[in-house]
Amino acid sequence: MDKEKRDKLFDQAKDWVLEAGKNIREKINDPLQIDTKSNPNDLVTAMDKETEEFFANHIKQKYPGHSILSEEGFGDELDSLGGIVWIIDPIDGTMNFVHQKRNFAISVAIYEEGVGEIGLIYDVMADNMYQAKRGEGAYKNDVLLSQMDRNKQFEEAVFGLNHFWLCENRLVEEKRMQQFVKDIRGTRTYGSAALEFAFVAEGVMDGYLSMNLAPWDVAAGIVLVNETGGVTTNIDGTELNMLDKDSVLTCNPAIQDRLLNSYIKHGRK
Incomplete structure (x- = not known):
């Protein structure tokens, strides 16, 4: 994607994200209509659906040749990331x-031929916009985020961990992961994969690990992390499946190999 095209798409996407965020803030105290999806803890609200429909309608009207990959049913059925694809998590x-x-975010990414060109993660209530265009760095609002420290010591790392998936899946050995938690400086759980990716890009955390995330959870965050020198893979250390759920590891490259080889790969069940 050439720079002019990317800049125009970025400006339009950012305007829509800010508009959607303003609508959420204005309605934040309205009575909630809450449903469940795959289990009682997998929640969806009318606001999730309203926000996704807002993006879908605007994208289809202005960019009818673009595709949408999204969470709440307003997107397209895709078997590839060919062309230009908007990957959206409304909340x-x-x-x-x-x-x-x-502590929730709007996450919007734009990919072309499978390459992340634009990433926007908007912390709605804090009014913080994490934003990135491929090859141009990542920003929190208007402040350029620093590149990751390639000399980061493993023992000084702070990691985001999705404890629910660590306890309930059979992809890792719990005792080895408990040792990982002991060996690093600390762990955090924020409850939003998009924000945790943003915090890795910002340097608030050095990595984030989760065992079952969808493309819309991670697409924008990958662009941000890439632009700050980070790396994102699944727990095998290989490329993510961007059309289905997958395990996810995003982190400073200085700690990736030790995490994968000492705590995950050698502890697989």
Whole structure:
């Protein structure tokens, strides 16, 4: 994608994200209509659907040749990321939205031929926009984010961990992961994969690990992390499946090999 085209798409996408965020803030205290999806803890609200429909309608009207990959049913059935694809999570962190009314984000990415060109993660209630265009760095609002420290010491790392999936899946050995937690400086859980990716890009955390995320959870974050020198793979250390759910590891490259080889690959069940 050439720079002029990318800049125009970025400006339009950012305007829509800000408009959608403003609508959410204005309605944050309205009564909630809450449903469940795959299990009682997999929540979806009318606001999730309203926000995704807002993006889908605007994209289809202005860019009819573009495709949409999204969470709540307003996207397209895709078997590839060919062409230009908008990957959207209207509210990432719905449980936080319902219970806390904070710590959730709008996540919008634009990919062309499978390459992440634009990433936007908007922390709605804090009014912080994490944004990136491929090859131009990543920003929090208007402040350029620093490149990751390639000399980062493993023992000084702070990691985001999705504890629910670590406890419930059979992809890793729990005792080895417990040792990982002991060996690093600390762990955090924020309840929004998009925000956790943004925090890795910002340097608030050095990595984030989860065992079952969808493309819309990670697409924008990958662009941000790439632009700050980070790396994102699945827990095998290979390329993510961007059309289906997958395990996800995003982190500073200085700690990736040790994490994969000492705590995950050697502890697989």
